[in-house]
Amino acid sequence: MGTTTKDFLSKLNEIKNEFKIFVPSLKKQVTAKPITLKQQKDIISTAVNGVQGALQFSQAINDVILENVDGDDFYTIDKVPIVLGLRTHSLGNNVKVDGATVSLEQSLQKIKDVPKFKYNEEVSIDNIVVKIRIPTLKEENVILRKCIQEIDKLKDEDLSEAVGLIYIFELIKHIKSVGIEEDVADFNELRVIDRIKIVETLPLELYEKITSFYQQSSKYDLSVLTVDDTVVTMDASLFDATIDA
Numbered sequence: 328m329g330t331t332t333k334d335f336l337s338k339l340n341e342i343k344n345e346f347k348i349f350v351p352s353l354k355k356q357v358t359a360k361p362i363t364l365k366q367q368k369d370i371i372s373t374a375v376n377g378v379q380g381a382l383q384f385s386q387a388i389n390d391v392i393l394e395n396v397d398g399d400d401f402y403t404i405d406k407v408p409i410v411l412g413l414r415t416h417s418l419g420n421n422v423k424v425d426g427a428t429v430s431l432e433q434s435l436q437k438i439k440d441v442p443k444f445k446y447n448e449e450v451s452i453d454n455i456v457v458k459i460r461i462p463t464l465k466e467e468n469v470i471l472r473k474c475i476q477e478i479d480k481l482k483d484e485d486l487s488e489a490v491g492l493i494y495i496f497e498l499i500k501h502i503k504s505v506g507i508e509e510d511v512a513d514f515n516e517l518r519v520i521d522r523i524k525i526v527e528t529l530p531l532e533l534y535e536k537i538t539s540f541y542q543q544s545s546k547y548d549l550s551v552l553t554v555d556d557t558v559v560t561m562d563a564s565l566f567d568a569t570i571d572a
Contacts, residue, residue: 334500347373348396348412348517349548351441352405357395359409360418362397366391367566376561379478386471389464402446407551407561414565422559437551444543449502450486450536457533458503459540470500473519473546486489491554496524498534501541505529 347356370391373383385406390399392409401409422432440560445486447462462470469506474496478489505512515520554558 348409348416349435349438350396350398350401351408351438352400352402352444353398353453354441359413359416360389360395362395362413362566366395367417370566371563378493379475380480380563382471382475382493386468386475389468389471390532393464401469402461403464403545404444404461406464407548408564410561411435411551418566424557424559427557429557429559431554431559432534433557434551441541442547444547445540448540450533450538450540451534453528454508455529455533456506457529457537458506459501459537460503461541462500463542465508467500470496470519475534477508495523495526497541498537501524501537502526 344361346358346361347357349356352562366387370384370387373380373387376383388410391413392406393399395411395413411431415435420435421428422431423429444461449461450457450459474492477492483488499514499519502514502522504514505525512525517525517548548561549558552561
C-alpha cells in the first residue's frame, strides 16, 4: 500500500534544513527554517492589493517570522534584518532594484551594528502622559488585522482616507497607555476602535513626539536596506524568484 498524503507531509515536515539568523533585539543568532513555497505565494499575492497590500505584506512577513524563527518575543526592529536573512537563505543574496543587480551581503553585515534602541519612553504635554513602546510583531499583527479590515470597508476612490488610517494605526501600535492625572487608558486592554478614538483627540504636539520616538527604528531599517547609493525596497518583489538577479 502506498504512502498516504498525510504520511508524506509528515515526513516532509521532519526534514530539518535549519540555519542561523541574526536577531537585533537579542543581539545573537537563533535557529530558523527556510521559507516554504506556500509562504512565498502568500507574500507575493499581496503585491496586487495597493495600499491594503502593503499592510497585508507586513502581516504575512510577521507570520512567516513567528512560524519560521525560534522564539516569539520579536520586535518590529527585528523585522527587516530577519526578512533579509530568510530571503537570502531561500533565494540568494542578489536582488533587482530599478533594473540593477544589488547584493544583500552588505546589508547582512550592517544588521549586526545594532544601535542602542529605546524600547519604552514617556512623552507628555500639559497633564497628558503617553507611554510609548517598540511593539512586538504579535502586537503589531493585532493592529494590522484591524487596519486591513477598516480599509477593506472603504471604496476604491477613498485613497486619502486609507492613507490617513495607516498613519493613525502606525501611531496606535507604538502607544502603551495614555494617562490624564490618575486616569490611565491601557491600550492593551482596549478595543482597537477605542484606541483610535483616543489617539484622534490627542494634541498634535504629542504626535510629533511619538513619531520622533519610532523614527529610531525607521533610521535603522533605512541604514540596513541602503547598499551604496541604492535602497532595497521592502515589499513583495523581494521574494519574486522570477526576477533574474
